[in-house]
Amino acid sequence: MSKTERRAVITGVGAVSAIGVGVSALLDGLAAGRSAVRPIKSFEARTFPTRVAGEVPVVETNAGFVKDTLGALLRPGEAEAWERAGLLRDRKVCFGLAAAAEAWRGAGCGEGERAASLSIGLGLEQAFLEDFAAALDGATLCIGPGGHAGGEGVRFRSRVDLCAELLRDVLGLSGRIASHVSACAAGGMAVAHAAALVTRGAADVVLAGATDSMVNPLGVGGMSRLGAPSPRAEPDACRPFDKKRDGLAIGEGAAMFVVEEEARARARGARPLARIAGWATTQDAYRATAPRPDGARAQAAMERAVRRANLTPEDIGYVNAHGTGTPLNDAAEAKAIRALLGPVPVSSIKGAVGHLMAAAGAIELAACLLPFTRDLLPGTAHCTEPDPECPIAVIGPEPLPARVDHVLSNSFGFGGQNVSVILGRVA
Amino acid sequence: MRPSAAITGWAWRTPLGDGVDAVVGRILAGERAAQPNPSFDAESYACRLAAAIPGAPRPSKHRKFVKRMGLWGMEVAGEALTQSGARGAGERLGLFCGYGGLRAHWDDLMPVLTGQAGDGSAIDAWDRGFKLLHPFWMLFHLSNNAHALLSIDIGAKGDGITTGGANAGAQALEAATAALEAGSIDTALVFAYDSLVEPETVLSLGASGAATSAALESLAAPYDERAGGIVPGEAAAAVVLERAADAGDRALALVEARACADGEGGWPDASTLAGAIADMAEGVTVIDGAAIALPDRDAAERAALSEVLGARAMLLATSASTGALGGAGAIVQAIALASFLRRGLLPPIAGLSRPSPGPLSPLARTEATEARKALGISAGMPGLVGALRVEIP
Numbered sequence: 059m060s061k062t063e064r065r066a067v068i069t070g071v072g073a074v075s076a077i078g079v080g081v082s083a084l085l086d087g088l089a090a091g092r093s094a095v096r097p098i099k100s101f102e103a104r105t106f107p108t109r110v111a112g113e114v115p116v117v118e119t120n121a122g123f124v125k126d127t128l129g130a131l132l133r134p135g136e137a138e139a140w141e142r143a144g145l146l147r148d149r150k151v152c153f154g155l156a157a158a159a160e161a162w163r164g165a166g167c168g169e170g171e172r173a174a175s176l177s178i179g180l181g182l183e184q185a186f187l188e189d190f191a192a193a194l195d196g197a198t199l200c201i202g203p204g205g206h207a208g209g210e211g212v213r214f215r216s217r218v219d220l221c222a223e224l225l226r227d228v229l230g231l232s233g234r235i236a237s238h239v240s241a242c243a244a245g246g247m248a249v250a251h252a253a254a255l256v257t258r259g260a261a262d263v264v265l266a267g268a269t270d271s272m273v274n275p276l277g278v279g280g281m282s283r284l285g286a287p288s289p290r291a292e293p294d295a296c297r298p299f300d301k302k303r304d305g306l307a308i309g310e311g312a313a314m315f316v317v318e319e320e321a322r323a324r325a326r327g328a329r330p331l332a333r334i335a336g337w338a339t340t341q342d343a344y345r346a347t348a349p350r351p352d353g354a355r356a357q358a359a360m361e362r363a364v365r366r367a368n369l370t371p372e373d374i375g376y377v378n379a380h381g382t383g384t385p386l387n388d389a390a391e392a393k394a395i396r397a398l399l400g401p402v403p404v405s406s407i408k409g410a411v412g413h414l415m416a417a418a419g420a421i422e423l424a425a426c427l428l429p430f431t432r433d434l435l436p437g438t439a440h441c442t443e444p445d446p447e448c449p450i451a452v453i454g455p456e457p458l459p460a461r462v463d464h465v466l467s468n469s470f471g472f473g474g475q476n477v478s479v480i481l482g483r484v485a
Numbered sequence: 486m487r488p489s490a491a492i493t494g495w496a497w498r499t500p501l502g503d504g505v506d507a508v509v510g511r512i513l514a515g516e517r518a519a520q521p522n523p524s525f526d527a528e529s530y531a532c533r534l535a536a537a538i539p540g541a542p543r544p545s546k547h548r549k550f551v552k553r554m555g556l557w558g559m560e561v562a563g564e565a566l567t568q569s570g571a572r573g574a575g576e577r578l579g580l581f582c583g584y585g586g587l588r589a590h591w592d593d594l595m596p597v598l599t600g601q602a603g604d605g606s607a608i609d610a611w612d613r614g615f616k617l618l619h620p621f622w623m624l625f626h627l628s629n630n631a632h633a634l635l636s637i638d639i640g641a642k643g644d645g646i647t648t649g650g651a652n653a654g655a656q657a658l659e660a661a662t663a664a665l666e667a668g669s670i671d672t673a674l675v676f677a678y679d680s681l682v683e684p685e686t687v688l689s690l691g692a693s694g695a696a697t698s699a700a701l702e703s704l705a706a707p708y709d710e711r712a713g714g715i716v717p718g719e720a721a722a723a724v725v726l727e728r729a730a731d732a733g734d735r736a737l738a739l740v741e742a743r744a745c746a747d748g749e750g751g752w753p754d755a756s757t758l759a760g761a762i763a764d765m766a767e768g769v770t771v772i773d774g775a776a777i778a779l780p781d782r783d784a785a786e787r788a789a790l791s792e793v794l795g796a797r798a799m800l801l802a803t804s805a806s807t808g809a810l811g812g813a814g815a816i817v818q819a820i821a822l823a824s825f826l827r828r829g830l831l832p833p834i835a836g837l838s839r840p841s842p843g844p845l846s847p848l849a850r851t852e853a854t855e856a857r858k859a860l861g862i863s864a865g866m867p868g869l870v871g872a873l874r875v876e877i878p
Contacts, residue, residue, distance in 0.1 A: 188605030239628035279615035473633020
C-alpha cells in the first residue's frame with residue numbers, strides 16, 4: 059500500500075471531564091443536554107473572583123483513582139509509589155492517565171501496539187501552595203528536595219511532561235514523541251499531528267490527545283487576573299454565541315485517542331470509530347491577545363482541512379466550534395464559519411464542560427463522536443439568545459438529532475494559533 | 486535516502502557567542518564554555534558549573550510578555566529569516582517553535598507566595614496574594630508566547646506549532662519538514678530555545694547525578710573515562726527550511742530530523758538512541774553523540790550506535806564545548822554539523838584527554854574530513870531523544 063493511501067482512524071477513545079470520568083459519561087451527558095459548570099470544590103475559591111469551573115467530579119486525585127482507572131495496566135504497588143512521590147497531586151496527570159487507559163483498552167491495544175508513538179497536548183506547570191510555606195524564608199524561595207521531591211526534584215512543582223512520561227512507562231510506548239504546547243490549540247494539534255504521522259507512514263499507531271487542569275489556585279488566580287473568565291460565578295457563566303456572553307468558564311480534564319492506520323486496525327480486528335479525514339493549522343499573525351476580527355485565518359484553517367479531506371464545504375454537516383464564550387472569539391469564529399460553511403449547525407460544549415485549555419481540542423473531538431454514535435449533534439449549553447453578531451446556525455442548549463457524515467472541530471490558541479480537524483463517519 | 490529539506494538561513498545564541506562562523510571556529514579549536522555558574526550563586530549546589538549565554542537580549546517591546554530565552558529565540562529566528570532570502574511569506578510561511586523549558590518561573594510569583602499560609606485548600610489565598618499577581622502573569626508563562634509574537638512580527642500565517650520538552654527542537658524540525666513535504670508552505674522558520682542554567686534545573690540535574698559535580702579544573706569530557714556528568718547549558722537557535730528544489734544554490738545543508746522517546750524517567754536507554762538514527766544512517770560515518778558524560782551511559786551509547794554505524798565511525802560531542810542544550814540541542818547540532826562539513830573539518834571533543842575504550846572513534850583533535858553527511862543525536866529527560874541527519878549539497 060502506498061503512503062498516499064494510508065488512512066488514519068480512531069479506534070479507541072477515553073475522556074475525563076466535568077460531566078464525569080469516561081467517554082460514556084461525556085457522551086451521555088451531552089446527549090442529555092447536561093451542563094457541569096459548578097462552584098469549585100477542590101480548593102477554597104470563595105475569595106477568588108472566579109468561583110465556578112467545569113471541575114471533574116473527583117475531589118482528590120490519588121492512588122485509588124489511578125488504580126480504578128488504569129487497573130491491570132499498573133504494576134503492583136505502582137500507584138501507591140506514585141502517590142508517595144507526590145506525582146498524583148497534579149490533577150491533569152491523573153486525568154491524562156485515566157483517559158489514555160480507557161482509549162488503550164477500548165482499542166484493544168496490546169503487545170503489538172507497544173511501539174506506538176505519543177502525540178500529546180500539555181498545559182502549564184502546576185505548583186502547590188501547601189508546599190510553598192515550608193519553602194519560603196521570608197521573601198526567599200528555598201528550592202530543594204523535600205517530601206515530594208523523589209530525591210531529585212523540586213518539591214513544589216509538577217513537571218508539565220510528567221503525564222507523558224508516566225504514559226510511556228505504563229504502556230511501554232517507544233515510538234516518536236510530539237509534545238504540543240500551543241496553548242488552547244494543543245489538543246487539536248496533537249490529534250492532527252497523529253493523523254499526519256499515520257498517513258505519511260511515520261507511525262502505524264499513535265496515542266494522541268491532551269490533558270490539562272487549571273482548576274487550582276495558580277490557574278484560577280492567573281486567569282482571574284487576566285480577566286478572561288466570566289465575572290459571574292454562576293453555572294451559566296459561559297454562554298458561547300449568546301448575546302449576553304461575557305467570558306469563559308475554566309475547565310479541566312483530558313481526552314485521548316488511539317489513532318491507527320485503517321488497514322492495520324481492521325486487520326487486527328479493531329473497530330474504527332471515526333476517520334480523521336482532514337486537518338490544518340494556520341496562524342493569525344494579528345495580535346497577542348485577540349483573534350483577527352474577520353476570522354480570515356481561522357477560515358483558512360477550515361478551508362485547508364476541507365481540501366485535505368478531499369471534501370467540499372457542503373460535505374461538513376456539523377461544526378464543533380472553539381466557542382469560548384468571550385465576545386471577541388465567538389464573533390470572529392462565527393464570521394469564519396459563515397463565510398466558508400454557510401448555515402451549517404454549530405455548537406460549543408464549553409458552556410457544559412468549561413474551557414479545558416490545552417485539552418480543549420481533544421475533549422471537543424471526543425464530543426464529535428456523538429453524531430456518529432447516536433446521530434445527535436451536541437448542544438450549546440446556556441445559549442438561549444443567539445447573538446446576531448454571530449451569524450451562524452447555533453444549536454441551542456439541547457442536542458439536535460441529525461445524521462451527518464463529516465464534522466469539523468476548531469481550536470484556537472493564544473496569539474492566533476489555529477487548528478481545524480475533520481472527522482468522518484466510517485462504514 | 487536523501488533529506489528533502491534545505492537549510493537556507495541560520496542563527497544562534499550560544500554560550501560560546503553569537504556568530505555562527507565565530508562559534509564554529511571556537512568549537513573546532515576545542516574550546517569549551519563551562520565556567521563557574523555565572524547566572525546565580527551555585528556554591529551550595531552539587532553542580533557548580535554552567536555554560537551560559539553571555540550578555541542579554543536586545544531591548545524589545547515584547548519583554549512584558551516574553552522572558553530572556555524566548556526573546557533570544559525571537560532574535561535568532563528573525564536573523565535566520567533575513568539571511569535566508571526565502572520567498573515564502575504570509576500564508577506560505579510556517580513557524581515551528583521548540584520550547585524546551587517547560588518550567589514555570591517563580592521569581593515573579595513571589596508577591597503571591599510570600600503571604601500564603603501554606604494551606605493546600607487555599608483559604609483566603611486571593612487576599613493573601615493572588616490579587617497582587619500581574620495581570621499578564623499568565624501570558625508571561627505561556628509556552629507559545631514567543632511563537633505567537635514572532636508570528637505577528639514576521640507575518641507568518643501558514644502552518645504553526647509549538648512543541649515542548651528536552652527534544653523540542655527535533656520535534657519542531659520534524660514537523661516543519663513534514664509540512665514542506667506536504668506542500669502546505671514554502672518556507673519553514675524553525676526556532677528553539679532552552680536553558681538548563683536555572684536554579685531548579687541545576688538542582689535536579691545535580692541531585693540525580695546527571696550534571697557534573699567537578700570543579701572546572703577537573704572537568705572531564707563526555708566519552709572520557711573520568712566523565713562525571715553534563716554541564717548545564719543554554720541556547721537559542723533557528724534555521725530556515727525550504728524544499729531542496731526551491732532552495733537551489735542557497736542551500737547551506739540538507740536536513741531531516743526525528744524525535745522519539747522511551748519510558749525512562751531519566752536519560753533514554755541506549756537502544757532508543759540507536760533506534761532513532763537507524764533509518765537515517767545509510768552512508769554516514771560521522772556522528773555527534775548524545776554525550777551524556779557518564780561512563781556507563783557513554784559506553785552503552787557507543788555500543789548501540791556502533792551496531793548501526795559500524796565500530797569505526799567518528800564520534801563528536803559538540804555539547805562538550807557548548808554545554809548540554811536541552812530542547813535547543815538539535816537545532817544547534819544541525820547548524821554546527823553543517824558548518825563542520827562545509828569546512829571539511831571535524832572538531833575535537835573539548836577536554837577529552839583519556840578516551841574510554843570502546844567502539845566508535847571519539848575525536849581528541851581537529852581532523853580534516855571529506856564526509857558530506859553526518860548524524861546528530863541528543864538525549865534529554867524523561868527518556869527523550871532527538872536525532873537528525875545533515876548533508877551538504
